[in-house]
Amino acid sequence: MTRIEELKDFGIEITDDMKEGNVLIDVFTTWCGPCKFVSPILKKLNDEGLFKLIKIDLDQNRPLGNKFNITAIPTLLFFKNGDLYNGIIEIQGQPLVRDGIMIGAGSEDTIREIVAKMN
Numbered sequence: 001m002t003r004i005e006e007l008k009d010f011g012i013e014i015t016d017d018m019k020e021g022n023v024l025i026d027v028f029t030t031w032c033g034p035c036k037f038v039s040p041i042l043k044k045l046n047d048e049g050l051f052k053l054i055k056i057d058l059d060q061n062r063p064l065g066n067k068f069n070i071t072a073i074p075t076l077l078f079f080k081n082g083d084l085y086n087g088i089i090e091i092q093g094q095p096l097v098r099d100g101i102m103i104g105a106g107s108e109d110t111i112r113e114i115v116a117k118m119n
């Protein structure tokens with residue numbers, strides 16, 4: 001199981017408050033259209049306190065991409081209480097999150113529902 005503290009090895013600043021509650025890591029690139037679509041949604045949900053958001057540009061951090069076998073963007077990583085979420089989260093019968101990883105952009109409602117199912 002991946003602990004959020006391990007991400008320090010990839011140059012990501014992890015504060016003590018990220019070891020509790022929900023943390024979402026948005027792995028994106030500046031040239032990705034779907035990344036630009038989901039970014040304001042993630043910022044809004046972060047501002048509401050639904051989760052703590054960390055944004056990582058894959059072009060600037062390939063080692064992180066390799067660790068999580070990221071081959072498509074955006075990829076969202078869901079952490080709960082310091083651990084990468086373990087299990088599958090289905091939305092409308094479709095498995096969207098597998099072992100804490102969601103590939104692709106989701107709507108605001110979808111992301112809200114995923115976080116609710118993590119709790």
